[in-house]
Amino acid sequence: MKRILSFLAVLAVVAPTWLAYRWNDRPSLDPYRTYFLASAPAETRGLRVTFLGVSTLLFDDGETALLIDGFFSRPGVLRSLAARIEPDVERVQSSLERAAIDRLAAVVVVHSHYDHAMDSPLVAERTGAVVVGSESTANIARGWGLDEERIRVVAGESTERFGRFRVTLIPTAHFPHGMAMGEIRKPLVTPVRATDYKEGGSYSVLLEHDGKTMLVQGSAGFVPGRLRGRRADVVFLGTAGLGTREEDYRDAYWREVVTAVGARRVIGIHWDDFTRPLDEPLVPLSGLLDDVAVSFDFFIARAAAEKIDFKLAGAWTKLDPFAGL
Ligand SMILES: [Zn+2]
Secondary structure, eight states, X not given: OHHHHHXXXXXXXXXXXXXXXXXXXXOOSXXXXXXXXXXXXTTOOSOEEEXXXXXXXXXXXXXXXXXXXXXXXXXXXXXXXXXXXXXXXXXXXXXXXXXXXXXXXXXXXXXOSHXXXXXXXXXXXXXXXXEEEOHHHHHHHHHHTOOGGGEEEOOSSEEEEETTEEEEEEEEOOOSOOSXXXXXXXXXXXXXXXXXXXXXOEEEEEEEETTEEEEEEOSSOOOXXXXXXXXXXXXXXXXXXXXXXXXXXXXXXXXXXIITTTOSEEEEESOBOTTSOTTSOOOBOOTTTOOHXXXXXXXXXXXXXXXXXXXXXXXTOEEOTTXXX
């Protein structure tokens, strides 16, 4: 009995240490530094895109600004797993200020998991935006208390115009991890468990701007044939989870999302550890969850084979997504 108790005591010390060690075991970004896009020269004008972690992306042409997702709270791993979460008003506000976002036409949410949708109504409230997304996303906005006229529910494919942007949401599939699927059927009043943010259907977002085309694939899922016949010069490609799948899955994902739209450039997104605050440098997802290096190496090899330019984006960098294309 005594032996068992001392074994359990040792385990109680060792297990969290092992977990903490494994949680921080992740690939280095060093081999990929040369792939990061530089910021656009400040004196030039035109469409700018700013990556803000996960699949939060700011599109701004100087007249109209749109945000995909708008997730800034990034609660820590323990809270996300064991406690209840809610938008962090201070972090959202300081992120909006740092990214110089003071007005937005729309916050377009790719699906309703918390790392995409949680802050969208708060961001809309602060910037005058409408929230565009699924019924589940609408229920997150309603739970926050956002006015109904600021909520646009999308069912099936839909196109909206915001200034010179034409934004089309196309139903797609989420990465098949099977967690927190289903729908949010009533207004979601925070704080809630992370798993209460159910997926609610996923969308590919096609953006057309002055004849230029871009696609945001926020999660590494696809529906075979769904994007056939669409065009996107630049694809912002969701990465999370891909490193855990077999090569066949990565192959099919690339073919159905990147090759299908005739992309000339791919910019990897949703590779960062979203349990760390955005004011710290982005690091890849924990090795416990994914192997981001496998995905990046795959993207680099496939891009080279198909003469597509592969790039990454650092947080807060105002990019010209078409620079050098
Ligand atoms: Zn998700």
